[in-house]
Amino acid sequence: MNKIQPLNIEISTREYRDLLDILHIADVVMSGHRRKEDQRTARHRAVIQKLYAHAQGEGLDGLIRHKEGLHPYAPTQDFEESTLAHAVIEEFAEHVFWDQLIDKLSVRDAAETAGGMDHLNALSESERQAVETPIRQRYIQEFTANGIANLEVIERFSGEGMPVRTSD
Numbered sequence: 001m002n003k004i005q006p007l008n009i010e011i012s013t014r015e016y017r018d019l020l021d022i023l024h025i026a027d028v029v030m031s032g033h034r035r036k037e038d039q040r041t042a043r044h045r046a047v048i049q050k051l052y053a054h055a056q057g058e059g060l061d062g063l064i065r066h067k068e069g070l071h072p073y074a075p076t077q078d079f080e081e082s083t084l085a086h087a088v089i090e091e092f093a094e095h096v097f098w099d100q101l102i103d104k105l106s107v108r109d110a111a112e113t114a115g116g117m118d119h120l121n122a123l124s125e126s127e128r129q130a131v132e133t134p135i136r137q138r139y140i141q142e143f144t145a146n147g148i149a150n151l152e153v154i155e156r157f158s159g160e161g162m163p164v165r166t167s168d
Helices: 013-031 039-057 077-082 085-114 117-122 125-146
Strands: 064-066 074-075
Touching: 013 039, 013 085, 039 064, 039 074, 085 117, 085 125
Parallel strands: none
Antiparallel strands: 064 074
16 A cells, blocks of 8 residues: 555756756755764665666766765766856855854844843844844844954853864
């Protein structure tokens, strides 16, 4: 009853080449920042491997290499140099960086203005927006004009020896 039926999709070699870019973007987003394998994405990485394997028969052997190991199929240097994936990922990372920086600084400063995070969280949505929006707009103006040139860390406490929090 729950038998998995194979799915056949016809795509051109050019479309498959584009699919390789998409797969590489997905792989970098899922795994590129990790020091160890994330079991939550094991199924996804298995599908990527399965689709990478088809490069061998499509005249794209120079883009995906094969060698025995945990992930037998991987992009080659030729792929890395010709893919649009890295430019797209870099643009996305840049956008996320500024969004996150502005968001976190705005919330921090709004909480300070409101008398603490508990007070900020107790505000209605419209009251919170009234506090946060001007702060957010100021950060947008500043970072648009100057990037991080005027950003400074003012040390208020010692965080020595504290590890940086990552997703791993």
